[in-house]
Amino acid sequence: MISNSYFINVIRFALLVLVQVLVFNRLNFFGFINPMVYILFLYWYPIKQNRAAFIGLSFLLGLSIDFFSDTMAINAASTVTIAYLRPAIMRFVFGVNLEFQSFKLGNATYVQQFTFLALLIVVHHFVFFALEIFSFANMLLILKKVLSISLASLLLCLLFSSLFSVRKE
Amino acid sequence: MQQIINFILRYKNFLLYIFLMMVAIGFTIQSHSYHQSTFFNSSSWITGNIYETSFDITSYFDLRKENNKLVNENQRLRLLLFNKKDTLATELDSTKMSYTISSGQVIKNSYANQRNYITINKGEKDSIKPDMGVITSDGILGIVENVSGNNATVQSILNDRSNxxxxxxxxxxxxxxxxxxxxxxxxxxxxxxxxxxxxxxxxxxxxxxxxxxxxxxxxxxxxxxxxxxxxxxxxxxxxxFNDMTNIKNVYIVYNTNREEVLELQEKTDSND
Structure with missing residues (x-):
């Protein structure tokens, strides 16, 4: 069972990287909107797992996206940030439910799932564009990009997560 | 000592996060300076191959449009050639030409970022070197920044470091x-x-x-x-003039006198 979950995660990692760089990085909707769907990896990743391994894996995920899109290492920096903050976000969103042994993402309410995903995306995009643009003089540009691209990412991530939903047990 | 170890064990995730964040920011800042982004670029072997495969598949979709573009360009060039008055003065000896031109195709383009890079399917094996100019039939596109065996990344003019x-x-x-x-x-x-x-x-x-x-x-x-x-x-x-969102065929220009010019400029600068 454990090897099965490893296998799924490896496949998911590779597929998300390919989908991100070959499809969504070329979307350029309105000239600048490229949704980032690879965040779903962090959304789907099992909850009770070794945290250090998860942070390391997220760093690798961001770095592989960076290799493809010539963005230095800003994807890696923003992904590792949400990987580190994920337990805190989950505690905020799911509250006491998280303490139960049998807790699964699929069992949470839709509002909770939605909030969890939205928070991951907004934090990620904020770090990403703050690092990419890297000047407080352009705060407005950063906010504009964070808002519009978060919305697009959220929309596509929701579509993807309902298409390939984690089976309810 | 015990306390230090306890501290590290307790905050190991936080320390790991800080460490990885430092690594990422270090890479980012280091590649801010020109010609140091050699490690992170889409011309490396694996990324280049994946982009090339996807290009092989998608390049069929707009063959007709691209062909039209190339025919129009040929027509324009022929017009120039036939109307050139003094044909005798045209040098045919390639050692006396001051620019060499080779062709290539874009396999990855971006224009939505702050620093945009384009990847082309020509590299070291086609004697592409950093600092060659890249143009299209309509106008300039950018300057070659990194080169691998089969691919090269081009710093687009849509890059806030381009000058x-x-x-x-x-x-x-x-x-x-x-x-x-x-x-x-x-x-x-x-x-x-x-x-x-x-x-x-x-x-x-x-x-x-x-x-x-x-x-x-x-x-x-x-x-x-x-x-x-x-x-x-x-x-x-x-x-x-260029539609930066739609680029397929490019030309790579190399000034064969570049080394000489640079050397001369350096000499002049050091005399000051």
Whole structure:
């Protein structure tokens, strides 16, 4: 069972990287909107797992996206940030439910799932564009990009997560 | 000692996060300076191969449009060739030519970021070297930055670090071409003195000061202009001839006199 979950995660990692760089990085909707769907990896990743391994894996995920899109290492920096903050976000969103042994993402309410995903995306995009643009003089540009691209990412991530939903047990 | 170990064990995730964040920011800052982004680029073996495979599949979709573009360009060039008056003076000895041209195709393009890079399917094996100029049939595109065996990344003119010498076609006043990262179809020409008369619609071409591009490669036309903060130079919005969102066939230009020019400039600078 454990090897099965490893296998799924490896496949998911590779597929998300390919989908991100070959499809969504070329979307350029309105000239600048490229949704980032690879965040779903962090959304789907099992909850009770070794945290250090998860942070390391997220760093690798961001770095592989960076290799493809010539963005230095800003994807890696923003992904590792949400990987580190994920337990805190989950505690905020799911509250006491998280303490139960049998807790699964699929069992949470839709509002909770939605909030969890939205928070991951907004934090990620904020770090990403703050690092990419890297000047407080352009705060407005950063906010504009964070808002519009978060919305697009959220929309596509929701579509993807309902298409390939984690089976309810 | 025990306490230190306890501290590390307790905060190991936080420390790991700080460490990885430092690594990432370190890479980012290091590659801010020119020519150091050698580690992170899409011309490396694995990324290049994946992009090439996807290019092989998608390149069939707009063959007809691309063919039309190339035929139109051939037609224009033939027109120039047949109407050239003094055919005897044309040099055919390739050792005396000062520019070499090779062709390539774009396998990855981006224009939505702050720093955009284009990946082309020619590399070291096709004797592409860093600092060669890249142009299309419509105008300039960028400068080769990193090269691997089969691919190369090109720093697009839509990159906030790009700085190219450009001039007004009719008056020969030159300035620098930069990009403010706002829209993908306009770039900015700065450092043109205030006394220069400007008209909306004037053509901007590459200047002679560049050792990378030949002179008079088209760039775009003046869209609007106003004075900069100091009120002594124009800040010109240039709308590009190239449609940066749709680029397939490119030409890589190499100035065979570049080394000589650079050497000479260095000598002059060190004399000061």
């Amino acid at each position: 190219i010498n450009a001039k007004l076609k009719n008056t020969n006043h030159f300035g620098s071409l930069v990009w403010n990262a706002e829209t993908y179809n306009t770039v900015q020409l700065i450092d043109i003195p205030r006394l220069v008369p400007l008209v909306v619609g004037d053509t901007i071409v590459t200047g002679a000061m560049s050792s990378i591009f030949p002179e008079n490669i088209p760039i775009g036309t003046i869209k609007q202009f106003d004075l900069d903060k100091a009120k002594s130079f124009w800040r010109i919005e240039v709308s590009l």
